[in-house]
Amino acid sequence: MSDQQVSVQNIGPNGPKPSRVISLGNVLLYGSLGITALIWLLPLYVMIVTSLKGLPEVRLGNVLSLPIEVTFEPWVKAWDSACTGLNCEGLKMGFWNSVQILVPSTVISIAISSMNGYLLSFWKFKGSEILFTILLFGAFIPYQVMLYPLVIILRELGLFSSLSGIVLIHTMFGMPILTLLFRNYFSSVPEELFKAARVDGAGYWRIYFEIMLPMSLPIFVVAIILQVTGIWNDFLLGVIYAGTINFPMTVQLNNIVNSTQGVKEYNVNMAATLLTAALPLAVYFISGKLFVRGIAAGAVKG
């Protein structure tokens, strides 16, 4: 880390636009960026090569070497038969659980929050600003303060340790940041448009569905990216509220890797880790700049 520190610092004094193509400044600039990039890529590379090696090779070789003999055995095992304690069913259960949690949570939280954002920017009522401020604070409050009361509430509702329970929790915790996202977007819509629709006699729902919704498709995409990666990567809420049979993939992954008895199968662990990382990585690489927008808005989450 310290090498990288030093080399990155050296590039400071070389101006905003290097003029010549090859200059000392440019060499330093690209050199330090390149080294940093390599360090950043190292974990991904190591994950991939380790997951393609057999266990003896993992133990003999080093983490950087390419697999001599490529095997997909660890992937199959991670998916199908890796053990979490006594249960040897691999990650596939966790994957389907995560999908079952992800889809309804994403849809419901976005539907509700877009409506909230719409309400807060066009149908202001007394106290709506205060309501919004409190909601925003909800985004910053540590989850830990709310964990136990929510256990009680869910238990009273009969939803503790169930899929609907965890969906409800995700919907609730997704609301502050998504509402912020939609409110900010809708506030940039010209007020005149809204007033014109009102004059023409369109009501609350009609304006929402026929004017606002079609206009705000890009922000919906951002919201979807935000929720999909956020919910998929969640650990804390899943481990508490979903219940053992509904454990999401992250929880199962942690159980597989951190509670194996006897021989540690590093290659299987890395394959499992990659499998869990696959969906958010795919979302990231496909969505590109939209992802950046999403995380900039969602940074306060968690």
Added chain:
Amino acid sequence: MILVALVGFVGCSAWSIFYSFTASKALPKERFVGFKQYDRLFNSSRWQVSVENIAVYGVCSLIFSISIGFLLAVALDKKIRFENTFRTIFLYPFALSFIVTGLVWQWLLNADFGVAQVVRDIGFSNFEMNILSNRDYAIYAIVIAGLWQGTGFVMALMLAGLRSVDQDIWNASRIDGIPSWQTYLFIVIPMMKPVFITTLVIIASGIVKVFDLVVALTAGGPGGASELPAKYVYDYMFMRGNLGQALAASTVMLSTVLIILIPWAYLEFSRKRENSK
């Protein structure tokens, strides 16, 4: 709909604070003991270790993620080639969960087969790197993993900030012959103060809540040497059945976040008001 969330957020927080003053064990009960839970909390060695660790983690991550993030952003802002490629590389860890991050670094820092072995293979055959099982250094493993995950995000925020700096300022300082590092130091950075503050608040309020990363990377070990407050809350709440302690600890976490948050909210608010005048 919003009301539900309000009852959820405000109500639940209030409930937790309320019960942190009771002698609740496995189940909540209304026997008040004043500040006894807090007394016990601050005297518990495990909590002290947690607080020390979060301080180390917090200071290191703030300093390094902001400085590295800013320098990367400056480098990327120099109209370089492959800017998109570099940005994609620095930011991809942010798409990964803390669990994944923790597990990868657990493997990389593995004393027998990880990067340590690579160094031994190069020729330093006596090289030992055992930070995961060393009581003093385990927390730095968490710092490294956290930096890898989060620095790209700081870079993205800083880059957005740099892009919003007026091009005329660069032209003016070039005409005046001011070296660009001075322009950065004395003009650009002061201009970007709001960006820095926002980044600081976002990262700081994230640091207080770090949980998954420890669980995946060290599980608080070795021997509780890398415990963090969020894990303290979780363990006492769901593993040890000592609700009073857990709620007292979570209330302390909440106060910390509020201490970071309220001045910032105030600042933002008054700035917005000034702008709208």
